[in-house]
Amino acid sequence: MLRGAVGLQRQATSQLCHLLVFSVGGRRLAVKAEEIGGISVWVGSIPIPSCTPFISSVIRLDQAVFPVFDLAGMLKVRVKGEQRLCLMAKQADGAMAICIDEEMPVLHSLDAAKIQACRDSDIDTVGCFTDEFEDVPIISAARLGAV
Numbered sequence: 001m002l003r004g005a006v007g008l009q010r011q012a013t014s015q016l017c018h019l020l021v022f023s024v025g026g027r028r029l030a031v032k033a034e035e036i037g038g039i040s041v042w043v044g045s046i047p048i049p050s051c052t053p054f055i056s057s058v059i060r061l062d063q064a065v066f067p068v069f070d071l072a073g074m075l076k077v078r079v080k081g082e083q084r085l086c087l088m089a090k091q092a093d094g095a096m097a098i099c100i101d102e103e104m105p106v107l108h109s110l111d112a113a114k115i116q117a118c119r120d121s122d123i124d125t126v127g128c129f130t131d132e133f134e135d136v137p138i139i140s141a142a143r144l145g146a147v
Contacts, residue, residue, distance in 0.1 A: 015111070015112040015113075016109050016110070016111065016112065017032065017109070017110055017111070017112040017115060018032070018033040018034070018107060018108075019031065019032060019033060019107070019108045019109075019110070019129075019138060020032075020033050020036050020087075020105050020106070020107055020108070021105060021106050021107075021108045021131070021136060022087060022100045022101070022103070022105035022106075023080075023100065023101040023103050024071050024072050024075060024077060024079060024098075024099075024100050024101060025072050025075060025077025025078050025079060025080060025101070026077070026080055026101065027075060027077060028131075028134065028136050029071075029136065029137055029138075030108065030129070030136050030137070030138045031087075031089070031138065031139055031140070031141050032126075032138070032140075032141075033107060034090075035089060035090050035141035035142055036087065036088065036089065036090065036141065037088035037090050037095045039085055039086065039087055039088070039105060040061070040085070040086045040088070041083065041084075041085065041086065042083075042084040042085055042086045042099050043059055043060070043061065043086065044059070045057035045058065045059050045068045045097075046059070046060070052067075053074075053145075054069055054070040054071070054073055054074050054144075054145065055067050055068065055069055055096075055145050056068075056070065057070075059097045061086075061097075066088070066095055066096060066097045067096050067097070067145070068097045068098070068099065069089070069096050069097070069098050069144045069145045070099075071098050071099075071100075071144070072099065074123065075122075075123065079100065079101055080101045080102065080103075081101050081102025081103070082102065083102045084099055084100065084101065084102055085099075085100050085101070085102060085104075085105070086098070086100075087099075087100050087105070089141030089142075089144060090142065091141070091142055091144075096144065096145060098141075098144070110129055114129050114130075115127040115128070115129050115138065116128060116129070118135065118137050119135070123137060123139065124139070124140070124143060125137040125138055125139055126138050126139070126140050
């Protein structure tokens with residue numbers, strides 16, 4: 001309990017962080033829930049010429065076209081499953097698609113104080129947390145594909 005300036009007691013509150021935990025090539029990753037625009041079935045991509053690293057295709061959803069970020073290629077793994085999923089990542093310029101494993105992503109809420117700096121991470125992260133004795137890197141969807 002904390003005491004206010006006038007002697008009132010208040011309950012100490014922790015700040016919750018909502019993360020979407022998913023996998024790419026069997027590797028578990030997380031992203032902040034507010035950076036996600038949605039999840040759908042992967043519809044396949046159309047190759048395009050591009051000089052932007054890890055962006056060499058687009059997908060069409062309804063009447064819109066979105067660039068695809070090859071997160072599996074960046075991690076040097078292959079997306080697993082017959083029914084792969086499409087994670088729509090919010091970006092400053094719009095949305096970007098990421099192909100992920102067929103394993104359904106899980107919303108995970110944890111105390112923001114439990115997020116730590118990643119040790120030995122081969123990708124750009126904003127931190128990591130421990131889940132079931134495994135360090136899960138938290139990536140920034142907004143920074144993916146930034147040149």
